[in-house]
Amino acid sequence: MKRWMTVMTRGGSVLIVIGLALLLVSFISSGGTSASQGSVTIHDRSWVILDSIVLTPQTDLILKTNADARVDVILLQIESTTLDNWINGYDASGDTLNLANLQAFVRAEPEAVLSNRTGVNLLYQYAPIKVVNITIVASNPTVSYVTLNYQSSILTQLSPVAEVRSLAEFAIPLGLLMATPGIAELMIKRKDPQTLVHNGRTESKSDSRRKNDNGRGEADR
């Protein structure tokens, strides 16, 4: 086998195994699932912080909420202290849990809002692409008390699934493409050890010997 062909075949096989390793890694969950759940009563036209967490690209957040009336559940990509500090600076009256304050924050910092949904039963699934601080806030826009049950689970993966899988999907076909000619040549050789491959054409050793003899004969003449 020619040297460049060997290099390409080995490069291809290395790409295939790296792709397979990445694919394997993307399917394995590290088993680290942490969950927190609870029940809160939200006063009329007020808000509460349900949870504050750090998510990495290897972690997925799954949030389920169930309330006895309509509530707003907001995912903010900030630390809870940032929200508290902002509201304390905004409203000096002391009624920091007033819904108007939260609405003012959302208006002032729209880039901090990852998602804002309204409903009785809600299900969130969020997979970040970078390290983010997440604060989960629930607010009650109605004029009566609302009881909200929530469960937030963090599913830890071995790797950022989306990136790793797309890399594997790129590496494996490229590796196959690089390795195929070399493997094909090896298989042909193994099938018929007498066969040589020249410029993609296969010929038996006796053919090539005959050709060489003819060439030598012509040269002698």
Next chain:
Amino acid sequence: MKSDKGRPFLEIFGLSLSEDYRFPFLEIFCFLYAIGTFAFVSSVSSSVVRGTSSGETVAYNLASLTLGFPLFIFVILILKNLAYGLGSDLERGIFQTLLSYPARRNSILTAKLLSGVGFAVLPFVGIQISALYILAPSVVGPNLPIVLLAFAANLSEPLLLAGIVLLMTLVIKRGALALVTGLILYFGVTNAGLLALFAASGTTPIIGLDILSTINPNLAASRYYSLYSNNTQAGTLLWAPSFGDVLLFLGAGYLIVFSLFLINYLYFSRRFSL
């Protein structure tokens, strides 16, 4: 006329490559590098990246975490190439054939080292840095020099071991014994470093931490970054290396590695006989 001076060198290099990385060795090692990086970093990466640590500390800790298992695999690979590969070449008389090539002895050793150690570094560093970038692009991108510092600090000890094992293989001409000695030395130095770091957190004066850091500069670097992230006052501690000290230990470590390889070259070119 075209000069063929480099041809024997390339021939020996090619032979060494095909011998050291026979199918499927390279593939298995690359697979282990890729799997090891993700498997060992995932459980702790979130705890590393959370908190108030600076980007530099996070980058250093992340790089150190990913290096744990793959570094061990890398050590196995270079020991296999140098001790087992070179040793069996010596035992089977293949080295005699190599010495008959019209190449200087230094060139023969360079070809062997480039294949056994130089080429082994490429997939190791390539896969590791790519994996780190996938895991935390926002941390690795801006702190690439710190990541490279972590790699340099961690690679110094395996390279020193490679030098010792090479010298042993050349002197005793027995690959298996050199391989076992190399592994024992690797575990010995790593565990001595961990014990010394543990002792450094106490109040007893530590003797030899500086010497150990010269052999394994990662010891000083990890100490520096652990103190740096906790904002610990250096004055209250018995051993608190500064960033300058870390660079000094790194330089001294590589100077020792360089000297050891120089000894190997001198021995091979002047004293070595089959």
